[in-house]
Amino acid sequence: MLKNYLKIAWRNLAKNKAYTAINVGGLALGMAVTLIIGLWVEDELTHNKYFTNKDRIAQIFQSQTFNGETGTGPAIPRPLEKAFRDGYMDNFENLVMSSWNNSQYLKYGETSISRTGNFIQREAPDMFDLKILKGEKDGLREVNSIMLNESTANALFGDEDPIGKTIELNSQYDMMVTAVYEDIPVNNSFSETEFMSTWDAYTNSQEWVKNAENSWGNNSFQMFVQIADNTSMDRVTSIIRNVKKELDPDTEEFNPQLFLFPMKDWHLRSNFENGKQVGGRIKYVWLFGIIGAFVLLLACINFMNLSTARSEKRAKEVGIRKSIGSQRNQLINQFLGESFLVVLFAFLIAILLVLVFLSGFNELARKEILFPWGEVNFWLISLGFILFTALLAGSYPALYLSSFRPVDVLKGTFKAGKHSSLPRKILVVFQFTVSVAFIIGTVIVMQQINHAKNRPIGYDREGLVQIPTFSQDFTGKYELMRNEFLASGAVVEMSASSSPTTRIWSNRSGYTWEGKPEGFQEDLAWTAVTHEYASSLNLKIVQGRDFSREFPSDSSAVLLNETAVKYLGLENPVGMFLKDDAEEDPDExxxxxxxxxxxIAQSPYEPVKQGMYVFDKYGMGAYYNLRLNPKQSASQNMAIVERIFVEHFPNIPFQFDFVDEQYGEKFAAEERIGRLSGIFTALAILISCLGLFGLTSFVAEQRTKEIGVRKVLGASVFNVWNMLSRDFLKLVTISCFIAMPISYYVMNGWLQEYPYRVILKWWIFALAMIGAMLVTVLTVSFQAIRAAKANPVKSLRTE
Incomplete structure (x- = not known):
C-alpha cells in the first residue's frame, strides 16, 4: 500500500513540473531559512557551554544609586575580596579577583606579538575548567607564571615546547610559561582571553592597585565566583547584598547592592535599567525565532494554496477511488504521503542551500557555526521537523480533497463552491501581511541605525588614529614621540589620554563646588589627557580655553563637557573650582x-554622559591620539608613523586603530540585525511571490476558455490583465492595512528602548505598501499578460 501511495505521489509530482518546482522550491527556501535561523538560535542559547561549571559560576555585580538613578555593572572595589574570604567563603567553592581583559605585548627571543589577556588569581583555571594541553592546571601558583592559549603559544614558540620558557610581558615582567590551554571557542565569554597571568604580579607592580587594597571607593576590579554545591545563586545574593555598605558606611548614601550575575545570563540577559535586569540579546533570539517560524509558515501556505487550487484537477481521481471502495482515511494518507514526499525533497534541497550559504551567513553574523553532521539530536529534530512541516502543509489539502462527493464529481456537476476560494484568499492575506510587516520593520531598523550614525559626535573622527601604549617602554617618551611624529609631516597634531576616544574607562565622584546642592550625588566620566587633546580631536571649545603649555598651573585644571555643566548646575563655570576629596592633596x-x-564616547543611541577631562600629570596615558596629515594619503602617513614607531620601540609590535572604524563598531550589532532582517524579509517576499505566481498561473489556466471568449468579443490585453490582477491586488491592499498598525505597535515599542531614536514617519508605511503593490503587480502581470496574449482560437478549439 505504501509503495503504491509513493508511486502515485511521484507520478503526480512528475506530471506537473511547474507546480512541483514552485512547491518544492518554495518549501526548500523556507526550510533553509528556518534551518539557518535554528542553528543561529542554538548557538546563542548554548553560549558558554564550553564551561562545565557554568551553572554555578557567576560574576559579582553591584548597583549604585546617584540622584535617584541606579546604575549596574561588574566593577567592584578590591577590599571586597578580603571581606568575602574572611566571612563568606562557606558560600563559595572558588573566588577569583581579576583585572580587565586588555591587549598586552608578549616577547620571546626576536618574536614580539600583541595578545589580549588578564591578570587573575590561581583558582581561575580550575574554576573555568580550562582544557590543558601542556603543563599543569595549577599554573598560576607562582608569582611569575603565565598560561597561554594554543594559538598564542604557536605564534610565540612555533614547534618549540613552551613549558618552562621565559617571556617578557609588556617589557615589565619576566614570566615563565607553565601551561598551554585549548583555545576557548568563539561562542564563549572568555574566547578573547589569550593568556592568563598572576594576580600577585599585577598587585605587586602597579602602585595604584596596591593603594586600592583598602579603598572601598575605587571600583576598578572584577570578581568571579563559583558557588558551593549546597546553595543557590539567589540565596548567596541575599546574603552578600549589603556587605559593602555595612563594611564601609561612607558608601551608604549610594546604596550599593551586590548580587551574583550568573554565567548563563552573561550573553543573553546582560542589560540593566535602573537596577533591574531587562533582557539583552535574548530579544534577538526571540526575533529571529519568530522570523524563522513565519518564513516556514509562508512556505507551507504556498503548498496549501496550490494544492487546494488544483483540487478540480484531481476531483475525478478522488471520485473514482471513492466509488471503488477507498475510505476517506486512505485518501487522507495518500495526500499526506504526497506532502511528505514534497517536504522530504524540499528538506534535501534546503540542506544543500544551507551548506552553500552557511559560510557567508557566518561572516555576516560573526559566527563560526558548523553544520552538525554528527549530532544525533539534530537529525532527530530534523525528522520531527519534516513530519511536522508535512502535516502542517498537507493536512488542509488532504482533508479538503478527500471530502469531495463521488456522485457529484462523476456526474460532472461538481463545483468547488462559491466560497471555496475563501481559505486561499485568507492565506494570501496572511502571507502578505507578514511580508509587509517584515518590510516595515527592516526599514525602521535601518532608519534607527542611520539616525544614530548621522548624530553629531562632537569631534572629527576622520584621519584620527589611536596607538595603545600599555608597555613600560612608553614611559617618559611622550614628548619625544610627539616631536618626532610632528616633524615627520605625517601627523599634524598629537595628544595622549587615559582611555580610548570611543570608550569611557573611569567614573569619579566625591567632588564639591560652590553652590553644590545638599545631598547631590555626582557621577562623572573621568579622562586624564595631555595638552593638545582638544585640538588633536578637533574638539570644539565652547567656553574658556584648552590646556596650554603657557600656563604651568594647568596641571591642576579641568575641562567639562556641556552636559556636565548642566548636570552640576553651573551657570558661569569657567574660573570655578572643583575640590576632589579623594585626592592625596584635597586642598589643591x-x-x-x-x-x-x-x-559621544559611549553608545550613540544614549545621551552623552557628563564628563570631565583632567590634565595628565601622572603619565596615565594609555593611548596616543594622532591627527594624520589630510594632504597625504592615510597609507602614506601610516607608513611614516610605523617607521618612527619601530625605530623607537623595536621590541613592540606596531598596533593602531582608526577611530572611525572603532566608532563604526558601535553600530555593528544593530547593523548585523538589520542586514539579516533585510535578507530574511527579501526571502519571505520571494516565497510569497512564488505562491502568488503559482496561483496566478492556475487561475489563468482555469479561465483559459473565458479569456478566449472575451478576446473574440473584443477585450484588450489590459482588460484581461485587469480581470486577472484586481483580485490579488485587493488581497494585498487588505494585507497592507492589517500589517501597518501591527508594525507600528511592535516597532514603536522596540524604539522605546533607545533614548535617542528616530520618529516614525507615515512615508515608511506608505513605501512598504507601494513596494508590496509593485511586487504583486510584477508577479501577477507576467502570467496575466501571457494569458491575455494567447491565441483565442487555440484555447476555444481544445474542448
Whole structure:
C-alpha cells in the first residue's frame, strides 16, 4: 500500500513540473531559512557551554544609586575580596579577583606579538575548567607564571615546547610559561582571553592597585565566583547584598547592592535599567525565532494554496477511488504521503542551500557555526521537523480533497463552491501581511541605525588614529614621540589620554563646588589627557580655553563637557573650582578652564554622559591620539608613523586603530540585525511571490476558455490583465492595512528602548505598501499578460 501511495505521489509530482518546482522550491527556501535561523538560535542559547561549571559560576555585580538613578555593572572595589574570604567563603567553592581583559605585548627571543589577556588569581583555571594541553592546571601558583592559549603559544614558540620558557610581558615582567590551554571557542565569554597571568604580579607592580587594597571607593576590579554545591545563586545574593555598605558606611548614601550575575545570563540577559535586569540579546533570539517560524509558515501556505487550487484537477481521481471502495482515511494518507514526499525533497534541497550559504551567513553574523553532521539530536529534530512541516502543509489539502462527493464529481456537476476560494484568499492575506510587516520593520531598523550614525559626535573622527601604549617602554617618551611624529609631516597634531576616544574607562565622584546642592550625588566620566587633546580631536571649545603649555598651573585644571555643566548646575563655570576629596592633596582644587562640546564616547543611541577631562600629570596615558596629515594619503602617513614607531620601540609590535572604524563598531550589532532582517524579509517576499505566481498561473489556466471568449468579443490585453490582477491586488491592499498598525505597535515599542531614536514617519508605511503593490503587480502581470496574449482560437478549439 505504501509503495503504491509513493508511486502515485511521484507520478503526480512528475506530471506537473511547474507546480512541483514552485512547491518544492518554495518549501526548500523556507526550510533553509528556518534551518539557518535554528542553528543561529542554538548557538546563542548554548553560549558558554564550553564551561562545565557554568551553572554555578557567576560574576559579582553591584548597583549604585546617584540622584535617584541606579546604575549596574561588574566593577567592584578590591577590599571586597578580603571581606568575602574572611566571612563568606562557606558560600563559595572558588573566588577569583581579576583585572580587565586588555591587549598586552608578549616577547620571546626576536618574536614580539600583541595578545589580549588578564591578570587573575590561581583558582581561575580550575574554576573555568580550562582544557590543558601542556603543563599543569595549577599554573598560576607562582608569582611569575603565565598560561597561554594554543594559538598564542604557536605564534610565540612555533614547534618549540613552551613549558618552562621565559617571556617578557609588556617589557615589565619576566614570566615563565607553565601551561598551554585549548583555545576557548568563539561562542564563549572568555574566547578573547589569550593568556592568563598572576594576580600577585599585577598587585605587586602597579602602585595604584596596591593603594586600592583598602579603598572601598575605587571600583576598578572584577570578581568571579563559583558557588558551593549546597546553595543557590539567589540565596548567596541575599546574603552578600549589603556587605559593602555595612563594611564601609561612607558608601551608604549610594546604596550599593551586590548580587551574583550568573554565567548563563552573561550573553543573553546582560542589560540593566535602573537596577533591574531587562533582557539583552535574548530579544534577538526571540526575533529571529519568530522570523524563522513565519518564513516556514509562508512556505507551507504556498503548498496549501496550490494544492487546494488544483483540487478540480484531481476531483475525478478522488471520485473514482471513492466509488471503488477507498475510505476517506486512505485518501487522507495518500495526500499526506504526497506532502511528505514534497517536504522530504524540499528538506534535501534546503540542506544543500544551507551548506552553500552557511559560510557567508557566518561572516555576516560573526559566527563560526558548523553544520552538525554528527549530532544525533539534530537529525532527530530534523525528522520531527519534516513530519511536522508535512502535516502542517498537507493536512488542509488532504482533508479538503478527500471530502469531495463521488456522485457529484462523476456526474460532472461538481463545483468547488462559491466560497471555496475563501481559505486561499485568507492565506494570501496572511502571507502578505507578514511580508509587509517584515518590510516595515527592516526599514525602521535601518532608519534607527542611520539616525544614530548621522548624530553629531562632537569631534572629527576622520584621519584620527589611536596607538595603545600599555608597555613600560612608553614611559617618559611622550614628548619625544610627539616631536618626532610632528616633524615627520605625517601627523599634524598629537595628544595622549587615559582611555580610548570611543570608550569611557573611569567614573569619579566625591567632588564639591560652590553652590553644590545638599545631598547631590555626582557621577562623572573621568579622562586624564595631555595638552593638545582638544585640538588633536578637533574638539570644539565652547567656553574658556584648552590646556596650554603657557600656563604651568594647568596641571591642576579641568575641562567639562556641556552636559556636565548642566548636570552640576553651573551657570558661569569657567574660573570655578572643583575640590576632589579623594585626592592625596584635597586642598589643591581643580580649576575649570573651559567647556568642550559634548563628545559621544559611549553608545550613540544614549545621551552623552557628563564628563570631565583632567590634565595628565601622572603619565596615565594609555593611548596616543594622532591627527594624520589630510594632504597625504592615510597609507602614506601610516607608513611614516610605523617607521618612527619601530625605530623607537623595536621590541613592540606596531598596533593602531582608526577611530572611525572603532566608532563604526558601535553600530555593528544593530547593523548585523538589520542586514539579516533585510535578507530574511527579501526571502519571505520571494516565497510569497512564488505562491502568488503559482496561483496566478492556475487561475489563468482555469479561465483559459473565458479569456478566449472575451478576446473574440473584443477585450484588450489590459482588460484581461485587469480581470486577472484586481483580485490579488485587493488581497494585498487588505494585507497592507492589517500589517501597518501591527508594525507600528511592535516597532514603536522596540524604539522605546533607545533614548535617542528616530520618529516614525507615515512615508515608511506608505513605501512598504507601494513596494508590496509593485511586487504583486510584477508577479501577477507576467502570467496575466501571457494569458491575455494567447491565441483565442487555440484555447476555444481544445474542448
Amino acid at each position: 582644587p581643580l580649576k575649570i578652564i573651559g567647556v568642550v562640546e559634548d563628545m
